Amino acid sequence: MFRPMGISIAVFMAVLFLGETLYAGCIIGAIIVTLGFYTVMRGKWKEQNVILNHKVDDCLESSSDKMPLLLSNAKKEI
Numbered sequence: 001m002f003r004p005m006g007i008s009i010a011v012f013m014a015v016l017f018l019g020e021t022l023y024a025g026c027i028i029g030a031i032i033v034t035l036g037f038y039t040v041m042r043g044k045w046k047e048q049n050v051i052l053n054h055k056v057d058d059c060l061e062s063s064s065d066k067m068p069l070l071l072s073n074a075k076k077e078i
Contacts, residue, residue, distance in 0.1 A: 005034060 008030050014020045 008034060 011020075011022070011026065011030065015022045
């Protein structure tokens with residue numbers, strides 16, 4: 001699995017031990033990549049929890065063709 005924190009640690013170690021130059025763009029880019037990765041992973045985790053709790057099954061059940069999708073239309077047709 002891809003771990004962006006490992007890249008950040010490697011950059012920090014290179015600056016500390018090898019004397020590499022650290023630019024602001026590098027820091028900003030590392031923060032953006034790390035936040036993006038963990039945001040996607042959090043979203044996938046929440047989606048998995050919803051699926052496990054069967055909340056999605058209630059929303060995705062197939063209904064009959066005669067049943068309206070919107071409740072406002074249901075009052076007009078009945």
